[in-house]
Amino acid sequence: MIDIKLSPETLNLESCNVFVADPAAGAIVNFIGTVRNETKKQKVLRLEFEAYEKMALSEMKKIANQALEKFDIKKIALHHRTGVLDISEIPVIISVSSAHRKAAFLACEFIIDTLKQSVPIWKKEFLENGEYWVSATP
Amino acid sequence: MEIELLAFGIAKDIFGNGIQKITVTYKCSIKDLKQELISKYPKFQDLASFAIAVNSEYQADDFVLSVKDEIAIIPPVSGG
Structure with a gap:
């Protein structure tokens, strides 16, 4: 039902969509976070993400389980990047399938x-x- | 008692290290630990806030720490 991942490697939208695919689903919605080139009118060169991995994974799992309880949905993929990301790279992908x-x-x-x-x-x-x-x- | 703290983000910069040992009183609560941190490392006062996680769970100020716990300082998170 849920696929949680924290990774220093480039995130893969296709694998999220393959995971959430479900014969009873009529929709897959993706949220993709991307690194923006500016913040508060200042140029951003790059971002670096650091995680308390063990706890981040357990908190991500909690959130996904809450979403499954709260909404009439089928499956969730929640993937987050760590490490250095350049402009336009993807720190987070959320894929959700539902009827x-x-x-x-x-x-x-x-x-x-x-x-x-x-x-x-x-x-x-x-x-x-x-x-x-x-x-x-x- | 001596406890070991895991530090991330700006907390790691304040310690200059991802792991910091600190001596606190026996039956130290999270509130006590926060006060101790602020008195030893005044830069903690400049943070918007900071939480303490024990064994990977957020805990409130009245939670009492033990030497066996994995204790982490969680400055304001900014994932996504």
Whole structure:
């Protein structure tokens, strides 16, 4: 029902979609996070993601299980990258299958919103004037 | 008692290390640990917030630590 992955390798959308495919599904919704080239009007050079792997995997699994309880969906793939990512690379893929599209859209949004609040993964931005851990200080 | 802390993100930068040993009182709670951290490493006060995870689960301020626990400092997360 759920496929959770944390990897230093390039994420693969196709493998997420193969995992969530289901004969009873009428929709697969994908959320793909991509590295943007600017933040607060400053040029971003690259990002680096660090994870507390054991806990990140267990928190990701919790979120996926919550989504399965909350929404009428079939399967979830939730993959997150670690390491250094260049502009346009993919830090996160969420694929959700469901009988009807609405539930999969809502589940994708719930999963990414919750992941950003609770999964112990940290993003460092490399800007032209230095490097900063995102959200670390007020 | 001496406990070992795992540190990530900005917490790792504050320690200069991903693992830091620290001496705390017996039956130290998470609240006590946070106060101890702020007094030994004042830069923790500059963070937007920080949580403590014990054996890979977030725990509240009244949770009492034991030397056998895997204790991690979780500064504000920013995945996705």
